[in-house]
Amino acid sequence: MCRDSIGPVPDDLLTPDPLQPYDAVLLVSFGGPEGPDDVLPFLRRVTAGRGIPDERLVEVGEHYALFGGRSPINQRTDEQLRALRSELKNRGSELPVILGNRNWYPLLDEVLPELAAAGHRRVLAITTSAYPSWSSCRQYRENLAAAAPAELTVERVRNYATHPGFVTANVSAVGKALSELSGDPATTRLVFVTHSIPDQMALSSGPEPRDRDGEYVNWHRHVAQAVAAEAAPELPWELAFCSRSGAPSQPWLEPDINDLLTDMAAQGVTDVVISPIGFISDHMEVVYDLDHEAAETAEELGIRMVRAATVGTDPQFIAGLADVALERAAEARGEQVHPAVLPGAPIGLTVCPANCCVNPRQPDKPAI
Ligand SMILES: CC1=C(CCC(=O)O)c2cc3nc(cc4[nH]c(cc5[nH]c(cc1n2)c(C)c5CCC(=O)O)c(CCC(=O)O)c4C)C(CCC(=O)O)=C3C
Ligand SMILES: [Fe+2]
Numbered sequence: 001m002c003r004d005s006i007g008p009v010p011d012d013l014l015t016p017d018p019l020q021p022y023d024a025v026l027l028v029s030f031g032g033p034e035g036p037d038d039v040l041p042f043l044r045r046v047t048a049g050r051g052i053p054d055e056r057l058v059e060v061g062e063h064y065a066l067f068g069g070r071s072p073i074n075q076r077t078d079e080q081l082r083a084l085r086s087e088l089k090n091r092g093s094e095l096p097v098i099l100g101n102r103n104w105y106p107l108l109d110e111v112l113p114e115l116a117a118a119g120h121r122r123v124l125a126i127t128t129s130a131y132p133s134w135s136s137c138r139q140y141r142e143n144l145a146a147a148a149p150a151e152l153t154v155e156r157v158r159n160y161a162t163h164p165g166f167v168t169a170n171v172s173a174v175g176k177a178l179s180e181l182s183g184d185p186a187t188t189r190l191v192f193v194t195h196s197i198p199d200q201m202a203l204s205s206g207p208e209p210r211d212r213d214g215e216y217v218n219w220h221r222h223v224a225q226a227v228a229a230e231a232a233p234e235l236p237w238e239l240a241f242c243s244r245s246g247a248p249s250q251p252w253l254e255p256d257i258n259d260l261l262t263d264m265a266a267q268g269v270t271d272v273v274i275s276p277i278g279f280i281s282d283h284m285e286v287v288y289d290l291d292h293e294a295a296e297t298a299e300e301l302g303i304r305m306v307r308a309a310t311v312g313t314d315p316q317f318i319a320g321l322a323d324v325a326l327e328r329a330a331e332a333r334g335e336q337v338h339p340a341v342l343p344g345a346p347i348g349l350t351v352c353p354a355n356c357c358v359n360p361r362q363p364d365k366p367a368i
Contacts, residue, residue: 006096006111006118019093019329022124024115026154027081028108028140029128031101032071032284038104039064045103056245063288074104076281076312077128083313084126087322100147102140108147116152123154124325125368128280130161132348133205133216135197138357141367154368155332157324158348161219161277162341165320167226169311174231174275177308183271189264190232191257192224193294194278195285196241199251200360207349207356215346215357217253222345223277232273242278242289257290258297265301272298275308280317282310 006024019025033042043057064071077099085097100111115123125144129136137159148154160166174190181188197205197216206215220239228237240257255263257274264272274294276286290307298305311317320340327337328350341347349356358364 006098006114006120015092017093017095018091018326019088019095019124021332022122022155022329023095024120024123025084025088025093025095025097025325026111026115026123026125027077027084027097027099027128028125028144029077029099029101030073030283031104031107032073033064033104034070034074036065036069039069042104051247052245053247060245060284063284063292066288066292067284071284072287073281073283074101076283076310077101079313080128080281080318083315083318084321087318088325091322091326102143108143112144112147112152112154113149116149121152123152124328125154125156126321126325127156130159130166130280131194131216131219131278132159132357133197133214134201134357134359134362135195136216137205138352138359138367141352142365144368145366148368155328156350156368157321157328158339158350159219160320160324160348161223162345162347163320163324164340164342165316165318165323166280166311167223167230167342169314169317169320170223170227170275170277170308171230172314172316173308173311174227174273177273177275177306178232180306181271181273181304183304185234187269188235188271188273189269190228190235190237190273190275191260192220192227192237192239192275192277193242193257193290194220194239194276196244196252196254196256198246198361199253202253204358204360206346207353219346220277222342224275226342226345227275227277242294243285257294261294261297261301261303261305265303269303271304273306273308276310279310281312286310 033039039061081099100108127140144154202214202216211218240255240260241253242257244252330337339347
């Protein structure tokens with residue numbers, strides 16, 4: 001794991017840093033276990049006080065065990081961190097760009113006090129999650145608020161899934177995946193996949209007023225529509241969900257990707273491209289739930305399935321992250337900004353109202 005040294009606050013007053021008034025950039029990731037001994041402590045940390053059934057934890061622990069107790073997430077995030085660091089440097093910023101995780105080392109709880117101790121006072125956070133909802137946005141904001149010492153202000157960039165950079169990178173990935181299939185276009189489908197969340201959480205995602213299905217689903221539909229229109233205008237597409245957990249009695253977003261594949265096979269579909277637009281790099285959900293579980297379902301059904309790449313370090317995506325960071329800094333300086341966004345799609349908020357992305361099952365906690 002790469003730890004850029006936190007270092008002193010840059011004091012080059014001759015050329016103002018394009019990320020001023022911020023004095024550091026913090027990439028905020030979920031974090032994942034590095035080996036077999038980390039898996040249980042990691043899962044306990046993620047699920048603390050959440051009422052997730054033990055069977056589910058055992059099951060998820062087994063997914064990690066298949067990969068030697070190690071999630072790909074830390075390495076993938078590290079690659080993104082390096083790519084972002086060099087992109088921001090190319091754009092003229094000298095600020096340190098460092099990593100803090102919510103659930104594994106280096107933990108936000110350590111990194112934010114270290115930043116403050118090194119003299120930093122105003123940090124710009126970029127989360128590795130691109131969409132609004134409690135799980136994918138507010139929970140990050142809550143963890144940041146809990147970890148930040150009083151002298152440190154942490155602000156964040158907008159949810160960036162509707163930025164054209166994210167969409168363009170997914171268009172390339174889908175194009176490449178499609179070129180690996182040679183089936184009849186009439187029986188080929190494009191399926192966008194994201195993380196399932198409880199229906200109630202989806203309905204309370206984003207600020208009010210909300211789209212009928214909540215902003216989590218609304219945003220995914222906008223992204224899916226835009227990627228499909230560019231990458232495969234001739235193919236029908238659908239949005240499916242993976243990685244549901246929680247009690248079986250609690251409704252979560254559907255269709256599950258495995259159920260959708262089953263329905264598609266019954267309708268004569270022969271070829272499917274799966275585009276994991278819900279994830280910005282290869283996490284356990286991608287390498288297990290899609291590459292292992294959904295791939296096995298497809299094989300049993302006789303469907304040829306290709307999984308499109310996650311955006312990872314695609315230069316268009318990384319440039320988009322740099323764009324939203326520079327845009328946020330300009331906003332913080334009180335300048336007028338013109339955020340790039342898909343035509344007709346929602347623009348993420350940089351400062352959220354109190355009722356944004358609430359978790360219906362938890363009293364509101366302080367959030368940045
Ligand atoms: C929307 C969403 C994202 C995408 C946005 C984002 O990226 O943040 C995401 C990402 C991730 N989720 C991850 C891991 C886990 N999520 C869990 C549980 C849950 N996730 C939820 C939602 C999401 N999760 C929800 C509603 C729960 C139920 C409990 C709760 O209300 O919190 C559990 C507990 C076991 C289980 O229930 O499966 C684990 C271990 C990892 C790391 C994977 C790795 O190691 O590579 C990543 C990137
Ligand atoms: Fe999760």
